[in-house]
Amino acid sequence: MSTQITETPVDEPVIEPVEIVELNSLDLLESEAIHIIREVVAEFERPALLFSGGKDSVLMLHLATKAFWPGKVPFPVLHVDTGHNFPEVIDFRDRTVERLGLRLEVGSVQEFIDRGELAERADGTRNPLQTVPLLDAIARNKFDAVFGGGRRDEDKARAKERILSLRDEFGQWDPRNQRPELWNLYNGRHTVGQHVRAFPISNWTELDVWRYIAREGIELPPLYYAHDREVFARDGMWRAVGEVSQPRPGEDVVTKQVRYRTVGDMSCTGAVASSAATVHDVVREVAASTLTERGATRADDRISEAAMEDRKKDGYF
Amino acid sequence: MSTLSNPLVEPGVAPVGTRMSASAITGGTLFRFATAGSVDDGKSTLVGRLLHDSKAILADTLDAVTRTSAERGFGGDNDSAQKIDLALLTDGLRAEREQGITIDVAYRYFATDRRSFILADCPGHVQYTKNTVTGASTADAVVVLIDARKGVLEQTRRHLSVLRLLRVPHVVVAVNKIDLVDFSEEAFRAIEAEVQSVAAQIGVSDVLVVPVSALEGDNVVERSAHTPWYTGPGLLQILEALPTLDEVERGLEPFRFPVQLVIRPQGALAPDLADADDAGASYRDYRAYAGQVASGSVSVGDAITVLPSGRTATVVGIDFAGRSLERAVAPQSVSLRLSEEIDIARGDVIAATGTFGEVSQDLYAELCWLSTKPLREGAKVLIKHGSKTVQGLVRAVTGKLDLDSFELGAAAGLELNDIGTAQIRLASALPLETYALHRRTGAFLVIDAQDGNTLAAGLVKDHPGDREGERYVI
Structure with a gap:
């Protein structure tokens, strides 16, 4: 924990010498992320934050409120809604936006499908379909910088991502031609039509995120904690029974105590069996987990070894 | 570990103690290091070994790597890490796996009881200077690999020069593939002497030289029984013990604070503050300078000079997200309030008065x-x-x-x-x-x-x- 904390109003500092204690890894990751968020806000005309209600985007928004205190968060949030989201996550998203007084932009996968501009996939997964509405929302709103909660520990392709990552007119990521990122000097220059994705929590691990959520007392959608849910087994994961995810013949529905490690599209996000009901339980569970976050819960990343790389090259998050 | 336990049966939780460490729960300090090497000196394997032996590789990842290794003819039907291609753990892009090369700097994360590590894995053969400069610019230490059969190469000298130029605080040289020279002390001592001689010539001091076998795991995480003549610490022990750049420089550097932006919310207060009438009123005139302490420390009451204008003031407040701090040190992100309303904008540097010459x-x-x-x-x-x-x-x-x-x-x-x-x-x-x-x-x-x-x-x-x-x- 950082030191020298006093709860006094800011205009009456208490003058008493306080010993500096070592900054721990969470203090350092927090400081780095806030520095990056402030750089982007200072250097770009129209930044926005990708906000799904998932834990990484909730963490990002929390960091943004700290970066600009006592001012409000100086950018809107953007959600690409697959139409297959968990209702409790959408509810959480709306409450959070309301509480912080933010503007919410929504890019709707369903609308693109209804207009015939996107086709439903045979496997029913809508995660890969988010790219087109995402790029459309970026272009429509003229966003020149888009904050994401992507972390390098999530995936092998993400491990090669820059903190400020340039996207061309087609939203494409070119992993073989990235700008070198030196010291803490970030180069966000871009030409008209290009935009930049900013990943301030690049250096956080899943465990760092959970430890920080515990330390800061950050509220998350309830499905991140253990609860009873009707589920069925598919592809080695527990899938929730819902409008868009129905068991096929032979897939038995059972009620189990589960929680979600990642929250995405209902059609491809699996739950894990868990009794971790509090944030501290989750920290312990994640610390002891033998499976990666995406490997345990994301059908879309099991398609191939380079599934994430391929999606990212097309302009995905 | 080679077979993936069924996540439907197991909740993905191993017995306590297999991976959970003290720092994993409470958070230790953070240490950034980079690796640099030449072609085929086994760098990806060393990185894979560090991740594997520090239990940073989870079962599903290892399972995928084991499968791919077997497809490519690695020996793999047992669970020994020697039988899998550890390099596959780090080469993430399609082109890298297809060509068996590393294209770009990759960042890896693992933790021990004492520290969390951020590893910048810098490829050796494509644009090696670009990659080494990038990785070294943020590193507290750099591990340079040398093939024990080849000794100090031209590229080793170049790496050391770049590290000297960038003033990387610590350089560790890992003499890899020591198993391929039969764990020979003589061979190691000859390379060690040459490394120290070249380092002295270049001006890199305090270089630590360690004999390792990334493939077999000797002296990477565990001290090896094959090198009884080596009495120093293993590579991971070294990385756990070295001080970070900020620890090295703390107290030595003068205060510097590049201003990122001016926080002056006026009407645009955070909703929770705007709703509280009395607080809202007092924050409406709030004005502070946001940034990250680049070096040194600052305390309330300190005299500061703004560069390049040369105007002076006193620090009256150090704020961070509603908390009032008495002191801030590098690299904390904070906001400073000053005694005078002087013209300060993004790009200016706030410095301790009397510590800076001329712009x-x-x-x-x-x-x-x-x-x-x-x-x-x-x-x-x-x-x-x-x-x-x-x-x-x-x-x-x-x-x-x-x-x-x-x-x-x-x-x-x-x-x-x-x-x-x-x-x-x-x-x-x-x-x-x-x-x-x-x-x-x-x-x-x-x-x-x-x-x-x-x-x-x-x-x-x-x-x-x-x-x-x-x-x-x-």
Whole structure:
């Protein structure tokens, strides 16, 4: 924990010498992320934050409120809604936006499908379909910088991502031609039509995120904690029974105590069996987990070894 | 570990103690290091070994790597890490796996009881200077690999030169593939002596040399029984014990604070503050300067000078997200409130009064050229220093460093991977400080004014280099 904390109003500092204690890894990751968020806000005309209600985007928004205190968060949030989201996550998203007084932009996968501009996939997964509405929302709103909660520990392709990552007119990521990122000097220059994705929590691990959520007392959608849910087994994961995810013949529905490690599209996000009901339980569970976050819960990343790389090259998050 | 336990049966939780460590729960300190090596010296394998033996590789990842290793003819039907291609753990891009090479710097994360580690894995053969400079710029330490059968190569000397130039606090040399020279003490001692000799010549001090076998795991995480003649610590033990850059510099560096932005919410207060009437009123006139402490520390009551304007004030408050701090140290992100309403904007630097000389429009610098677009005299570029970007005119390229002889030779331009010296005239004055003395405030980027790409890593020098026969002094 950082030191020298006093709860006094800011205009009456208490003058008493306080010993500096070592900054721990969470203090350092927090400081780095806030520095990056402030750089982007200072250097770009129209930044926005990708906000799904998932834990990484909730963490990002929390960091943004700290970066600009006592001012409000100086950018809107953007959600690409697959139409297959968990209702409790959408509810959480709306409450959070309301509480912080933010503007919410929504890019709707369903609308693109209804207009015939996107086709439903045979496997029913809508995660890969988010790219087109995402790029459309970026272009429509003229966003020149888009904050994401992507972390390098999530995936092998993400491990090669820059903190400020340039996207061309087609939203494409070119992993073989990235700008070198030196010291803490970030180069966000871009030409008209290009935009930049900013990943301030690049250096956080899943465990760092959970430890920080515990330390800061950050509220998350309830499905991140253990609860009873009707589920069925598919592809080695527990899938929730819902409008868009129905068991096929032979897939038995059972009620189990589960929680979600990642929250995405209902059609491809699996739950894990868990009794971790509090944030501290989750920290312990994640610390002891033998499976990666995406490997345990994301059908879309099991398609191939380079599934994430391929999606990212097309302009995905 | 080779077979993936069924997540439907197991909740994905191993018995306590297999992976959970003290720092994993409470959070230790953070240590950043990079690896640098030459072609085929086993760097990816070493990184894979560190991750594997520190239990940072989870079952599903290991399972996928084991499968791929078997498909490629690695010996793999048992669970020994020796039988899988550890390099597959780090080579993430399709082209890398297809070609068996590493293309770009990859970042890896693992933790032990004492520390969390951020590892920048820098490939050796494609654009090695660009990658090494990138990885080394943020590193507390760099691990340089040497193949025990080959000894010190030209590229080893170049790596050490770059690390010296960038002032990486600690250099560790891992003499890899020691198993392939039969764990010979004689072979190791000869390489160790050569490393120390070259390091002394270049000016890198306190180099630690460790015999390792990344493939077999000797002296990487566990001390090896095969090298009884080596009494020093294993590689991971070294990385756990070395102080970070901030720990090294704490108390030595003067306070520097590049202003990122002015926080002046007026009507746009955070809703929870705006709703509370009394608090809202007091924050409506709030004005503070947000930034990250680049070096040193600042306390309430300190006298500061704003650069380049030279105006002075006293720090009356150090704020962080509703908390009032008495003191802030590098690299904390905070907001400073000052006693005077003076004109301060993004790009200005707040410094401890009496610790800074004169701002300057003339920049003498070393440039590590990282772009395929060459540098020519007369070029107009952008210079990003701290939170300020200004135009610069390259008046002269004054030399190019021969990384083998450390001599500065004549040059009229710089190409990709060249390191040279140049004189640049700036459109407005910057608070420049010598990189040799101030690692955080002596660094800058050279940016292409047209396409916005990063062209070079810049290190501020005191004096212009001499074209003729100058013995290179870093």
